Amino acid sequence: MKSTVKAALAAAVSLCAVQAAQADTLKMAFIDPLSGAMASSGEPAYQSFVLAAEHINADGGVNGDMIEILGLDNKISPKESLVQLQKAIDQGARYIIQGNGSSVASAIIDAVNKHNARNPGEEVVFFNYAAVTPEFTNEACSFWHFRFDAHTDMKMNGITDWIASREDIKKVYLIGQDYVHGEAVAHAAETQLAEKRPDIEIVGNELHPLAKVKDFTPYVQKIISSGADAVITGNWGQDMTLLVKAAADAGQEIPYLTFYGGSNGAVAALGEGAIDTLYQVSELAANMEDVPEEQNALVEEYKERFPDYDYYYHRAFVTLDMFDKAAEEAGSNDPIAVAYALEGMSVEGGYGAATMRAEDHQLQQPLYITTVAADVTYPVDNTNLGWRLVEGGVIPADAAETPTTCEMERPD
Amino acid sequence: METLVFALLNGAIYGLLLFMLSSGLTLIFSMMGVLNFAHASFYMLGAYLAFTITEGTSFWIALFLAPVLVGGVGMLVERYGLRKVHAQGHVAELLFTFGLAYLIDELVKIFWGRTAVNYRVPEILDFPLFTLYGAQYPAYRIFILFVAAFMLVALWYLLKKTRAGLIIQAALSHPHMVGSLGHNVPLIFMTVFGAGCALAGLAGVIGGNYFVTDPAMAVQMGPIVFVVVVVGGLGSLEGAFVAAMLIGLLQTSAISINASLADIFGFIGLGADTELGEITIASMAPMLPFLLLVLILMIRPRGLMGDREV
Numbered sequence: 001m002k003s004t005v006k007a008a009l010a011a012a013v014s015l016c017a018v019q020a021a022q023a024d025t026l027k028m029a030f031i032d033p034l035s036g037a038m039a040s041s042g043e044p045a046y047q048s049f050v051l052a053a054e055h056i057n058a059d060g061g062v063n064g065d066m067i068e069i070l071g072l073d074n075k076i077s078p079k080e081s082l083v084q085l086q087k088a089i090d091q092g093a094r095y096i097i098q099g100n101g102s103s104v105a106s107a108i109i110d111a112v113n114k115h116n117a118r119n120p121g122e123e124v125v126f127f128n129y130a131a132v133t134p135e136f137t138n139e140a141c142s143f144w145h146f147r148f149d150a151h152t153d154m155k156m157n158g159i160t161d162w163i164a165s166r167e168d169i170k171k172v173y174l175i176g177q178d179y180v181h182g183e184a185v186a187h188a189a190e191t192q193l194a195e196k197r198p199d200i201e202i203v204g205n206e207l208h209p210l211a212k213v214k215d216f217t218p219y220v221q222k223i224i225s226s227g228a229d230a231v232i233t234g235n236w237g238q239d240m241t242l243l244v245k246a247a248a249d250a251g252q253e254i255p256y257l258t259f260y261g262g263s264n265g266a267v268a269a270l271g272e273g274a275i276d277t278l279y280q281v282s283e284l285a286a287n288m289e290d291v292p293e294e295q296n297a298l299v300e301e302y303k304e305r306f307p308d309y310d311y312y313y314h315r316a317f318v319t320l321d322m323f324d325k326a327a328e329e330a331g332s333n334d335p336i337a338v339a340y341a342l343e344g345m346s347v348e349g350g351y352g353a354a355t356m357r358a359e360d361h362q363l364q365q366p367l368y369i370t371t372v373a374a375d376v377t378y379p380v381d382n383t384n385l386g387w388r389l390v391e392g393g394v395i396p397a398d399a400a401e402t403p404t405t406c407e408m409e410r411p412d
Numbered sequence: 413m414e415t416l417v418f419a420l421l422n423g424a425i426y427g428l429l430l431f432m433l434s435s436g437l438t439l440i441f442s443m444m445g446v447l448n449f450a451h452a453s454f455y456m457l458g459a460y461l462a463f464t465i466t467e468g469t470s471f472w473i474a475l476f477l478a479p480v481l482v483g484g485v486g487m488l489v490e491r492y493g494l495r496k497v498h499a500q501g502h503v504a505e506l507l508f509t510f511g512l513a514y515l516i517d518e519l520v521k522i523f524w525g526r527t528a529v530n531y532r533v534p535e536i537l538d539f540p541l542f543t544l545y546g547a548q549y550p551a552y553r554i555f556i557l558f559v560a561a562f563m564l565v566a567l568w569y570l571l572k573k574t575r576a577g578l579i580i581q582a583a584l585s586h587p588h589m590v591g592s593l594g595h596n597v598p599l600i601f602m603t604v605f606g607a608g609c610a611l612a613g614l615a616g617v618i619g620g621n622y623f624v625t626d627p628a629m630a631v632q633m634g635p636i637v638f639v640v641v642v643v644g645g646l647g648s649l650e651g652a653f654v655a656a657m658l659i660g661l662l663q664t665s666a667i668s669i670n671a672s673l674a675d676i677f678g679f680i681g682l683g684a685d686t687e688l689g690e691i692t693i694a695s696m697a698p699m700l701p702f703l704l705l706v707l708i709l710m711i712r713p714r715g716l717m718g719d720r721e722v
Contacts, residue, residue: 219667221418
């Protein structure tokens with residue numbers, strides 16, 4: 001009896017050993033704010049990547065290797081991010097994931113370019129899932145950088161098309177965070193509105209400090225006294241939530257056209273007041289019809305696993321799915337091989353197909369304009385409110401596409 | 413006109429909150445000669461305790477209980493921490509409070525998590541009180557105004573009109589004489605330290621749900637509180653009040669000004685298309701308190717109403 005137990009144990013141990021030898025871990029470093037004011041953006045994104053990795057691992061991993069997501073807190077500082085980047089590379093991560101803050105992404109692109117030039121054979125690839133400054137896939141494009149989110153000009157196209165169709169909007173107020181992203185949003189809004197609706201007057205163009213403002217009441221009062229009919233903002237994280245909270249407190253009922261109205265807590269802060277006033281342009285339309293069954297199951301699974309947050313970072317799943325597919329096609333997890341395989345790669349996303357454009361590494365996917373409504377299948381922020389597709393709010397991938405000035409240099 | 417009214421209202425509320433925070437710091441400084449670096453951490457502690465108490469019971473219990481608890485923690489810190497370190501001199505005390513600030517920060521992160529907690533305004537006060545120039549004004553802001561004004565009057569009465577206040581004032585300037593007269597000076601010190609922390613805690617209770625309750629709130633509030641104390645004059649309560657209101661008004665009204673530097677300094681040839689001229693007054697708002705700090709230290713090092721040099 002004893003010996004059979006021993007034999008079984010030995011067999012089990014050796015089996016484990018064999019499996020461990022076969023399945024290596026594939027480390028991917030997630031560098032984003034996991035503490036402080038902007039952690040409400042970083043944390044759900046981290047969880048999304050962890051969940052996406054679990055799905056891929058359960059499906060046999062990437063060429064048999066199991067993805068491990070290393071969560072590294074950069075406190076939204078570019079300097080701290082470079083420290084974390086070095087730490088990630090030292091720990092053997094060859095894939096870097098980051099998104100919050102174009103200032104951070106810019107520093108990482110720069111550091112990755114330098115690292116790859118100096119350390120041939122140890123290249124790392126950067127998956128940017130949310131930093132949307134257009135330059136990254138235009139004049140500052142890099143072979144080592146892939147963007148899985150629509151950039152500012154693409155998203156702004158959706159917003160300005162919607163405004164152009166609304167004859168009652170005559171005055172628009174622009175408010176944003178005072179760094180490269182906020183400036184890019186304001187610039188895109190100004191140029192596109194001038195083109196599509198020259199009669200619209202821009203009554204304010206305000207930039208406020210990033211992640212420092214605790215009380216937006218003075219800004220909102222400025223918006224009210226300007227007589228604006230609509231507000232465009234690229235704010236995210238806490239700056240988004242507090243801005244709409246102040247607007248709700250002041251009883252403001254004009255449309256807020258946002259990139260990130262889905263930031264955790266924004267809908268809860270507005271409550272019923274969000275209905276038909278808070279708009280968002282994103283790759284996600286959870287309550288749309290004709291969404292595949294497995295996508296809805298994923299939304300439900302996410303909510304069950306992370307009850308504090310909602311399924312928001314759809315692009316996290318697109319990123320890892322596409323990475324998995326590219327690595328299997330390349331037959332290798334080597335960054336250069338994967339990067340080449342990613343060029344032109346397509347996946348069937350839950351909300352429409354997504355393609356990685358080869359010439360500038362900018363993901364092309366359909367975008368959706370959604371607004372808040374009651375009576376939806378998938379409410380957010382633990383309220384009974386959720387995002388509903390507005391009429392004519394579907395922007396097909398080819399309509400959202402913008403030309404690029406990228407001249408990519410590729411390694412041999 | 414409407415800009416002015418709103419700037420005054422918002423500025424007064426922000427200023428009163430700032431004063432509530434800095435009055436404790438000023439008291440503690442005049443008493444012990446030590447800048448308490450952990451002061452803003454007590455503000456954060458107040459907000460977090462209020463959040464937990466509100467979850468279990470109600471906001472009104474939290475309004476009284478949380479400052480008392482924070483004051484209690486402050487007293488313990490003074491009795492078993494600062495008093496021991498005091499013998500080693502001021503530098504040791506300064507380092508002690510510095511370490512304490514980090515300790516409280518980390519403890520808060522362990523107990524309540526790294527992200528903001530959902531500390532909400534009580535429902536009974538969550539309605540627009542009146543409409544002014546087309547903008548609704550939330551009742552809770554006026555509630556903050558009343559609590560702060562009540563605290564201000566109570567503090568003034570306690571210090572200026574009661575026997576206890578007399579002894580505290582005496583202990584601040586002449587501790588040895590007060591001790592010789594038979595008063596328990598260490599007890600007075602402990603009480604004042606506790607009361608100062610309780611005031612910061614109260615500011616946290618009423619400010620935490622209006623702004624955000626997250627682990628970064630202490631770090632963000634800390635520098636401003638020091639500016640208030642230094643600008644007002646180290647050790648002067650009246651000065652701290654004037655400085656707090658000044659900074660509150662300055663910061664909120666700067667946001668509502670649309671002018672740029674070129675509009676103001678255009679007469680000396682600063683063009684609107686130059687990089688310097690493009691800067692708007694509104695975007696300079698976060699910098700103004702620190703500009704004020706530097707100017708005061710240059711022109712009047714003892715602060716607006718202080719009686720000693722920094």
